[in-house]
Amino acid sequence: MTERLYYKDSHMSEFSARVLSACEEDGKFAVTLDKTAFFPEGGGQSSDTGFIDGVRVYDVQIRDGVIYHYTEKPLENGKEVTGIIDFDRRFRNMQNHSGEHIISGIVHRLYGFENVGFHLGDEMTVDFDGELTRKQLDEIETLANRAVYENLPVRAYFPGKDELSSLCYRSKKEISEELRIVEIEGVDVCACCAPHVNYTGEIGIIKILDFFKNKGGVRLFVKCGEDALNDYRDKYKNTLEISNLLSVKQFEVSAATQRLNEQLSAQKAEISVLKKRLVEEKALNFNGKESKTAVFEDGLDIKELQLYADALYKRNGGIRGVFSGNDENGYSFAICGVEAELDEFFGKFKAALPVRGGGRNGIVQGTVKANPQEIEKLF
Ligand SMILES: [Zn+2]
The missing domain is CATH 2.40.30.130 (Elongation Factor Tu (Ef-tu); domain 3)
Incomplete structure (x- = not known):
């Protein structure tokens, strides 16, 4: 050994x-x-x-x-x-692992929940076998950080048989040849084989980030020490950039973003109404004499294409197609006409060009990879 x-x-x-x-x-x-x-x-x-x-x-x-x-x-x-x-890596692991013991000790004392899962790699997750709310987690986090401020001693030792029988400790069911106890004075006693800090002050900040319900309990994402500092630094920079972009104070970015979303939704609705009016107007002024016509119009979505083709057909009869897109990526389209006549035309259209799509009841839609000249020729 x-x-x-x-x-x-x-x-x-x-x-x-x-x-x-x-x-x-x-x-x-x-x-x-x-x-x-x-x-x-x-x-x-x-x-x-x-x-x-x-x-x-x-x-x-x-x-x-x-x-x-x-x-x-x-x-x-x-x-x-x-x-x-690599002591930076070791110390980072100790800050996180010792921080996890403090959280688990507090959760166990306050709620009686066991730590049933632990992962410490690029990020740290901690699982408990009971559910906790954000409010409870905030309280746990405050108590955990107070244990850091108190700079409590952390002692790792191998208890004798007698000592062990009178010792009350958390166990993560690790199979170990000899039981090693890690004790954080007044906060936690736990069986553990990993290296820990000597005093809780070495841990630095303990921050519970996200959490979600997991198998009847919760999974916490926690960062301690320098990981928490780096996380705060990144998030501060991000918040600062957003606040500059929105021209609001940092603590107002959430409310400002919500207002922006509302404005965006209102504008989208307004644009939709205007586009509808635009295609109706265009259909009104349409003067194609042929019985089959293809119209090309930039920036229309499938609903607007359908609306436009339908308006053209209702005013002029025949076969009326509307296309939106470009030569490189192809064109989305909607074509309206009398059902039997349209089906026959669309059959020929699909046979002649790389078309994906279909439809019924006098309207077909889809996409086509071709240029306007090739499309117009078929019409
Ligand atoms: Zn441990």
Whole structure:
């Protein structure tokens, strides 16, 4: 079994060790050491990364108590080596994981809900087996941050059998050969194998972002420490840009956007009325003498095409087609006429050009990939 240095000191970023085995499996180089500060993937948390003697360690796994470091190049068996872990990544994981313990401890104390799922990769999610509202989550968040302000000690230890029997702790049902307890004074006691901060003050801000109902409980998206700071920075920048675009104060962007949406809906309705009036006007002034005509008009949607073709047909009879689009992407169309006559014409139209569409009761619609000359020729 590999001696786990991160159990004794979660802030150790550099260590010396001896290579016990270095082998290649499935094209990957796996290295085991007599001791390591690298945390292997486990309990929902991704592994540490770093370097062993300058060779990159990109993944760390544990099997039967032995920790396997996956490296980009082979290492020499028996060699004394220096390991350096990516401490920014480790510290970020500790800030988030310790923050999660505080939230889970508070949820357990206030509501009796268990943490039934935990994931810490690019983002952190925490699942509870009972439902919580945004208001309750806001209260939990406030209490969690107060636990940070108090800068409480975080203690990780292996209790003896007697101590364990009298200890009340949360357990995430992790199967571990030896039960390790992580205790945040007055806030939480939990079985956990991961490295944690020494004092809650190291965590920084604890922010519960989105949440949704999940399998009778809730899933929370949480960011702590520098992740929360970066998130705030991005969102602040975004809000600032929106407030400048809308020319309102930052806390008024939501109300201003709502007003903008209402204006947009009103304008869309107005445009729709105007377009309807426009096609009716155009139909009124139409003076095509032929019995079959194709009209081309920019910017009409299918409803407006139908309206226009129908108005032309009602005033002039015959076969009346209206097309909107361009040569590159093709044209949307609506064609109106007496049913039997229209069906016969549309049959020929489809046979001659790449047409998609159909219809009945004296109106057909669809799209055609052709230029206006080719279309007009058929009419
Ligand atoms: Zn944990």
